[in-house]
Structure formats: structure tokens, C-alpha cells
Amino acid sequence: MRIGVYVCHCGGNISEVVDVEEVRSFAGKQPGVVVARNYEHMCSELGQKLVVDDIKEYKLDRVVIGSCSPQFHEPTFQKTLSGAGLNPYLLEMANIREHCSWPHFDKPEAATAKAKDLVNMAIAKVRLNDPLEREAMPVGNRVLVIGGGVAGIQSALDLGDAGFKVHLVEEAPTVGGRMAQLSRTFPTEDCAACILAPKMADVAANPNITLLTYTEIENIEGYLGNFKVTVKKKPRYINLDKCTNCGICTTKCPVKVPDEYNVGLTTRKAIYVPHDFAVPLKYLIDEKACLYLTKGVCRICEKVCPGKAIEFNQKPEEIKFRADTIVVATGYDPFDAEKKEEYGYGRYENVVTALQMERMVVFMAGGRPLRDLGKRIAFIQCVGSRDAQIGNEYCSRVCCMYAAKLSQMLKRGNPERDIYVFCTDIRAYGKGFEEYYKRAQATGVKYVRGRVAEVSEDPKTKKLTLRVEDIFSRQLLELEFDTVVLSIGMVPSNGTSKIADMLKLARSPDGFLLEAHPKFKPLDTLIGGVFICGCAQGPKDIPDTVAQASGAASRATVLMNKGEVDLDPVKAFVIEDLCDSCGLCVEHCPVHAIKVSSVANVNKALCAGCGSCTTYCPKGALVLRHYTGDQLLAEVKAVLASKNEGETRILVFADYTCTYKLSDSVGTSRMPYADDVRIIRVPSGSAITPKLMLSAFALGADGVFIGECEQKFSPYPNAVEQIEKNVSTVRGILEKNGIEPERARSTVFATVMLGGFVNQLNALSKFVKEASSIPPEKRGALDEVLQQEGST
Amino acid sequence: MSLTKNQVIRFSDLNVKFVNEVVEYGAKIFGKDAANTVRYCVQCGTCTASCPAGRRTSFRTRQIIRDTQLGFKEGALTNDDLWACTTCYTCQERCPRGVKTTDIIRTLRNLAVREGHIIPEHKKVAGYLIRTGHAVPIDEKTKKLRVKLGLSKIPPTTHKFAESLGDFQKLVKKLGFDQLVGFKEGTR
Numbered sequence: 001m002r003i004g005v006y007v008c009h010c011g012g013n014i015s016e017v018v019d020v021e022e023v024r025s026f027a028g029k030q031p032g033v034v035v036a037r038n039y040e041h042m043c044s045e046l047g048q049k050l051v052v053d054d055i056k057e058y059k060l061d062r063v064v065i066g067s068c069s070p071q072f073h074e075p076t077f078q079k080t081l082s083g084a085g086l087n088p089y090l091l092e093m094a095n096i097r098e099h100c101s102w103p104h105f106d107k108p109e110a111a112t113a114k115a116k117d118l119v120n121m122a123i124a125k126v127r128l129n130d131p132l133e134r135e136a137m138p139v140g141n142r143v144l145v146i147g148g149g150v151a152g153i154q155s156a157l158d159l160g161d162a163g164f165k166v167h168l169v170e171e172a173p174t175v176g177g178r179m180a181q182l183s184r185t186f187p188t189e190d191c192a193a194c195i196l197a198p199k200m201a202d203v204a205a206n207p208n209i210t211l212l213t214y215t216e217i218e219n220i221e222g223y224l225g226n227f228k229v230t231v232k233k234k235p236r237y238i239n240l241d242k243c244t245n246c247g248i249c250t251t252k253c254p255v256k257v258p259d260e261y262n263v264g265l266t267t268r269k270a271i272y273v274p275h276d277f278a279v280p281l282k283y284l285i286d287e288k289a290c291l292y293l294t295k296g297v298c299r300i301c302e303k304v305c306p307g308k309a310i311e312f313n314q315k316p317e318e319i320k321f322r323a324d325t326i327v328v329a330t331g332y333d334p335f336d337a338e339k340k341e342e343y344g345y346g347r348y349e350n351v352v353t354a355l356q357m358e359r360m361v362v363f364m365a366g367g368r369p370l371r372d373l374g375k376r377i378a379f380i381q382c383v384g385s386r387d388a389q390i391g392n393e394y395c396s397r398v399c400c401m402y403a404a405k406l407s408q409m410l411k412r413g414n415p416e417r418d419i420y421v422f423c424t425d426i427r428a429y430g431k432g433f434e435e436y437y438k439r440a441q442a443t444g445v446k447y448v449r450g451r452v453a454e455v456s457e458d459p460k461t462k463k464l465t466l467r468v469e470d471i472f473s474r475q476l477l478e479l480e481f482d483t484v485v486l487s488i489g490m491v492p493s494n495g496t497s498k499i500a501d502m503l504k505l506a507r508s509p510d511g512f513l514l515e516a517h518p519k520f521k522p523l524d525t526l527i528g529g530v531f532i533c534g535c536a537q538g539p540k541d542i543p544d545t546v547a548q549a550s551g552a553a554s555r556a557t558v559l560m561n562k563g564e565v566d567l568d569p570v571k572a573f574v575i576e577d578l579c580d581s582c583g584l585c586v587e588h589c590p591v592h593a594i595k596v597s598s599v600a601n602v603n604k605a606l607c608a609g610c611g612s613c614t615t616y617c618p619k620g621a622l623v624l625r626h627y628t629g630d631q632l633l634a635e636v637k638a639v640l641a642s643k644n645e646g647e648t649r650i651l652v653f654a655d656y657t658c659t660y661k662l663s664d665s666v667g668t669s670r671m672p673y674a675d676d677v678r679i680i681r682v683p684s685g686s687a688i689t690p691k692l693m694l695s696a697f698a699l700g701a702d703g704v705f706i707g708e709c710e711q712k713f714s715p716y717p718n719a720v721e722q723i724e725k726n727v728s729t730v731r732g733i734l735e736k737n738g739i740e741p742e743r744a745r746s747t748v749f750a751t752v753m754l755g756g757f758v759n760q761l762n763a764l765s766k767f768v769k770e771a772s773s774i775p776p777e778k779r780g781a782l783d784e785v786l787q788q789e790g791s792t
Numbered sequence: 793m794s795l796t797k798n799q800v801i802r803f804s805d806l807n808v809k810f811v812n813e814v815v816e817y818g819a820k821i822f823g824k825d826a827a828n829t830v831r832y833c834v835q836c837g838t839c840t841a842s843c844p845a846g847r848r849t850s851f852r853t854r855q856i857i858r859d860t861q862l863g864f865k866e867g868a869l870t871n872d873d874l875w876a877c878t879t880c881y882t883c884q885e886r887c888p889r890g891v892k893t894t895d896i897i898r899t900l901r902n903l904a905v906r907e908g909h910i911i912p913e914h915k916k917v918a919g920y921l922i923r924t925g926h927a928v929p930i931d932e933k934t935k936k937l938r939v940k941l942g943l944s945k946i947p948p949t950t951h952k953f954a955e956s957l958g959d960f961q962k963l964v965k966k967l968g969f970d971q972l973v974g975f976k977e978g979t980r
Contacts, residue, residue: 342886382888386888386889387888388887388888388889388890389885389886389887389888389890424834424835424836424888425834449837450836450837450841451836451837451838451841451888452838452841453837453838453840453841453842453886454841454842467841467842468837468841469837469840469841469852469854470837471835471836471837471840471854474852474855476840476841476846476847477841
């Protein structure tokens, strides 16, 4: 073993507090260290050259850099090593700036002692480091787009145009989704069907897009680069090659059912086309309505079809294909207005939803009004949105503007109408929205601030009375209307729930799909290769949906265009000789990455690298590469080696996603904390076994603290739960051995909780200083426990 | 102070800490989470428009919550309307922000009484309670009705057991309820 150690001055940031020469000389005396230097700026070109030259001259096979946090220059020095022909994983960083000279700026002696501990810890770890290779995993050009609404259409078109092979799967018999039902789009009042229909046709015509309508996703398994997809294509009972769209069947079909395209305002036949710009524009038989398929009678369509296209013997068809990436565009469902009982939807015939009004407006424009709306029309806003009583606390973001649209279209259609919009407030945040809202007012639409409490119907006249407070005048209003329109919000669609369960996608409290990061990864999920867009992620309007859809397509393209992804080598690894294939790890792996055949097998593409499996394995057969039990134990031993009689030591295991970065920020902010704290970096605190914690106590630690990322920011599901369990195990054992259980602690952090972090560490340090020190015989007893139980 | 028309309000006219006082006091009765909901109100008016009492009286639930949020302490506590609420809980059931409106009104009533704002009718009822152990003491008509139903003429309460009434009155004094409602011995 030939180790080189470099202690950085960081232009005084370190050397003004820490005696860097003392640290250098200490490091030089450690076993295996053949060269130890201190230098002004290790990250500079000259500093790096020093390392490269030494690797050659001294034939170094390990390097330790004592400088700033690995957050900043670990990648730099890893490249330095690679450049000199050394595996980058044979590097360790000792964080003697953020964790030492900065927070302990006022205690140079303690800081120097701590810097020596941290460097010693890095030397101990690097001795056990293995060279690791980043494996490249191939990613092909096949993409699955789930959902054929405007989001899925846009994503599929972008991906198809870019040359990728797309499967676009839509549950309904046509693509188009909710947008196909709208009259016009706000604030420009484009005809929705007119702008959408060409895109729907493009999807069908694109040679790179395989369009599967009337098709459900049955199952998806696998991972980035290798998703195995099974879908079920439902039978249309029509031979599409023979069908000429003549329509005779529909005129003769005796069954009438509510037409879902017109939200139940009209009826359709059991054999039908969804609407006149459906893609594909082909007939199908509704198997839930058809007399022959439900009761075995009729078959009139079969008799009248001139092309003999009816095929009642069609069966569901299972199709399997593979995909490298997935775009989830499963959209929303309209809020079920019957849930707001006080507004009477479903009971009062003149109470309609805004989606129904969209359809009515289309029919009116076509000169075939569906019903007489009367003179007075009211819009009730926020139905199913911003309502804690029905559990939807979010704003649906489109209702203010579609109400502005529908109300002014109705007013322009007949200026004699009195149109009122009742709202808590108006949210006109988008481009051109405020102007559009003003235009509604200019047209003569009246806005009343006040949320409607209830609607009652006169049973004879069917007129509707709204009870509402005009909050500006403080007057109670009881106003009679002919038609009441409920501005219903959005809820996650059934499809969104189904796909979330299937792909194990996280969901936010509102039920919509959760993005990987709200600011910087808004279209990614925590599952590699799966992207989200449109209203599946949260309520939004058409331009935002289309922007996200193109964005999600682009994110998928980034992976597929390169053709491969680098896998971080920090993954769980099975020591096959130790594994007795008990399967405990399979159950507990939060990302389902482990399978057991003759021995346990970790799928590297799925493994998140949290290491929680290592704490479950009763045989110690699972290790996390780069953070093995032996490596962590060596760090613990080394960092405690200098402890003198009467001193205390607090070991903090800090997860690298949040707590470690938080601890860096504390240093950067020069926030002092107890100088007996030593921070050890881990991917996740869930990799810290009870055995390691107990070993730390046996070896001289006075307190052990695990800091873990708040679950919602963590890439490791269930980590917090796992840590709490492990800590409680340790506390039980401490207590049994007459040691205060409060010496083992864990806390959940977000990267911004600087004060909380400092307070927690100081509290533990204070606690262990006030408690009597753990006597050697008790530490010995812990040692015995460890010997007896093997791995706990 | 109470709100008068066309008056410009300055911070000196407001008790900006009043809402904290309401939350703290309410927390003792309804819990911190429920009491704190007074801060969530966005003044949509659902409560007022749902209020059956508001249809017959000048009671405006939303206004009371607004006075509390802004710090019109006197307005919130001295307004006789505060007592028009029948605690039917319709507003609380419908509030889209989950504001515990009725619980807050009940909190405000407690605060109002603590500060000496109590209407004569309630004083009278409290007087009955202290004197007889009943907010509604038994009358001749009810006595007859009891006999007709086969019950004892006097119910087995403080009406029957004078020593219990004494105990009850001790309790009332110990808790300071008599002081709170301004009860004077020997008055009617």
C-alpha cells in the first residue's frame, strides 16, 4: 500500500485555523503513507500536478486530499487520479474546511486535533477502497407514451419526429383526451377541435409512432433501457379493414346510451364513432351497451352492414413490447360535482358542469342549442378545488379563465343574458389572462366576490336560488337564476392512479404524480427513465401541458440519444458464499432491486445504493460498495483513535443527499458547534447497522447520531423508517447494558435546517458531557454482545 | 374600539396580537390545531351565506373572523351579534379552508365574558343556575307533567337535595363563575 496525503491551505481558509504542517506531519507517520505534503491550493492546476507527479514518482496506489467538502472537489480530484492512471475510487477526501476550520474558527487547537482525526479517518478508509468501474448501461430508442390526450400527443410527436420509436397507448377509442371536448381555448379563443384535430391526425400518420387506442396497460416491469410492457387491446367488434364508415349500422342500432363525449347531454348508439374528428375515425361496438353482447339478441348491425365488417367473435388482444423510457401523460378527471351536495348537481336539472357548458356552447355555435339556458346564468367557482371539506386543497388553475371564456361567449351570444360569476377571488396569472378577465367584464359579465353557500330549486319553475354573501357590501344575496354552471376542478385520473401503482411512482398529498425535484427535475420521477407531464403531474392549462410534454420528451431524448447511461458503482453487492438465500433483503428492498434464485441477486440498474439491505442481511452477505461495513468500521476506529481520557466524541453519520450538505452549509455560515463532533459521510443513514453503532460505542464514542434526508427529498424510500428501527434496536441494547439510550439519536433534516442541525448536535454533546462517561467495563460488555450476536 | 363608517384605521386602532390571544385561549378548549384555523380564513363568505341565524339577524360570521384576524378586538368581543350564533355548525361544515368557525365563535364568547361583556339575558340564566342548580328551574307546569307521567314531582337533582345545591354553589364560588357573570347574592 502506497498512500499519498495532501493537506490543503485553501489560501488561508484552512491554514489560518488549522496547523496544516502538524496535520501533514501526523499523516506522514501513518502506516502505508509514503508521501505527505501541504500546499496552498490543491485544486489549482499546480496542486493537481503535484498529485500526478507523486503518483508516478512514488508509485502511489491511494490518495487522500484534506481540503474542502467532497461536494466541491471530489469530482476534480477523481479526474486527476484517472488522468494519472489511478482508479478514481482510490481517492478519499478529508473535509477539513466545512467540517473543521470554518465551524471551529475560534478554537485552533481543537480544530487541528479534529483535522488530524478526519485525515486519519480518510487514510483508514482509503486503505480498504476497491477500484470500482462505472458500468455503462445501454439505452435504446424505444419509448412508451402513456395517454393520448394533448400531453401524450405532443410528447409522441416530438419523440417520433426526433426519430425514436414510439408506442402511444390510449385507453379510449380515440386520441384527443379532454381537450377534444372543449369549445375554445382561453385567452385567444381558438377553436379547440380545430387546433387539436391536425395533431391527432399527425400522430396516426407518423411512421415512428405505433398508435394503440382502446388499449389498456396491463403490466410494466423492468427499468431504464429495459421496460417490459404488456397491453390489452380491447375488441372493437369491427373489422377495420372492411368498415367503410358508411354509418348504416348506427342508424339502425336500437340501443341508446348517454354520449360520454357530450358529457351525457346527448345519446349515442351502441355501435358508434366517438366523434367526427376521432382518430382513428373508425366504428366500434360498446360491449356494455350492445344487446347481442349483453343479452345475446339483436345482431341488426351485422345484417345491415354492407361490407360484412361486424365481427362479434373478436377477443381482447394481448400485445407485449419493450421500451427504454416512458412518458406518463395520464391526465386528469373532472371533479365529480355530485360530491358538493349543497349545489344540487344531479338533483336539479338546471345545474350543469362547466364541461357540459363547453359542449352546450359548441352546439349553440352550430345553431343547434341543446337546451334553453334562460336569461340568468350563474357560474360558481372553485367547485372541487380549494376545498378542505372534500379534501382538494389545491387550486385547479384553469377554472377562473374558462369561466371568463364561457361567460363572455354566452354574453356575446345573447347580450340580453345576465351573467354572474361568483368567486372567492380571480386568479389571472398567465400570459394574457388578466386582459382576458377584463374583457369578460367589458362584455358585461358581473363578478361577485363571495363563495356560494347553497343552491335551492323551486320544484315548480325549476329556477335556482343561490345564497351568497357579497363580501364587499356585507349583504346577503338570494338571487334567482335559470341556469347554474359549476366550475369544476381537476382530480388525478383513474389512469394516473393505476399507472402510479404499477410503476411505483410517488404522489404528492394532492394525489397527482410527484416530480423528482420541484425546481430542477420537474419532469423526472424518482424512477430512472420515467418522465411525467401534463395534468398527471398537477392541474394546468394547455400551453403549460404542451410545454411539459415537449420537456418530458426532451428528457427522455437525453437518455436515448446518448445510447447509454453511466451507473454509479455505489450499489449493493452480494458476497455469494455468505448468502443462504433467505430472501429477507427481497422483502425489504425499497426499490425492489433484489431477487433470489440460488443466491440473492442485485439488479444494478434498479439499486438506489441506499445500503438498507445491508442492515437486514442476517449473514452479512450484502455489502454496499465503497461503504462496506469494514470500511465504515475502519473510519470509526480511526476517528476515535486520538480520544484521550476525559474527552468526549460524538459520531455523526450524515446522509450525502441532505445532512452532509447541510453540515457543509453550517460550516460555510461559520456556525460553531461542539468540537467533539466528527461527521462521517454515508449515502443514506439506513446503511448504518445496529452493529456498527454498537461498535462505535464499544470503541469509545459517547454519542452516535444519524442524520437523514427528509423523505420527500430523499432518493431512498423508507430510509427514515429503517433508521428509526435501527436506532431503537440500539437503544434497547444500550439500556440493557446500563448505558443511557439517549446517546443514540437520529433526526430527519432538509438541507436548509442549519440552526436545527447545530442545536441537535450541541444537545447531544451536552448530554454526553453531563452524563457520566461510559465506563470501560460497560464498553466491554457491548463488545461481548457484539461477539455473541454476530451481526445484529 | 369598534368599527365606524368612514374612519381611517391606523395601527394604533388595532390590537394586532388579538388573534394570538384567541388562538391561545381557543387551544385550551379545542386544541391548538383547531384554534389556529382562524388564520386560514380567506374571506370567501361561505359561512355568512350558510348561516341560518344570519338570515334573521345582523349576524355576520365572516365579519367576526375578519375582526379577529385584523385585531378589532372590541368589535369582535362587544358585538351583541356574537351571541346570535346558534352553534348549528353549518358554517364549520362548509368552510372550504377548514376554519373551525363555530369553535372560534365559542372561543370569542369565552373571551368576551372574561372581559365582562355579557348580555342581560345570559346573566339572568347564569343567576338561575347559581341559585337553583338549573339554567331552567322547574315550574309548576312541569311538576304537574312529571306526576302525570308517573314520575316524582321533584326531580332527583339540586331541586330535591338542598345539600347538593350547597356543594354546587361552593363549586361555583371556587371557580369564580359567580364573579365572572356578575352574580350578586340576593338579587333576582
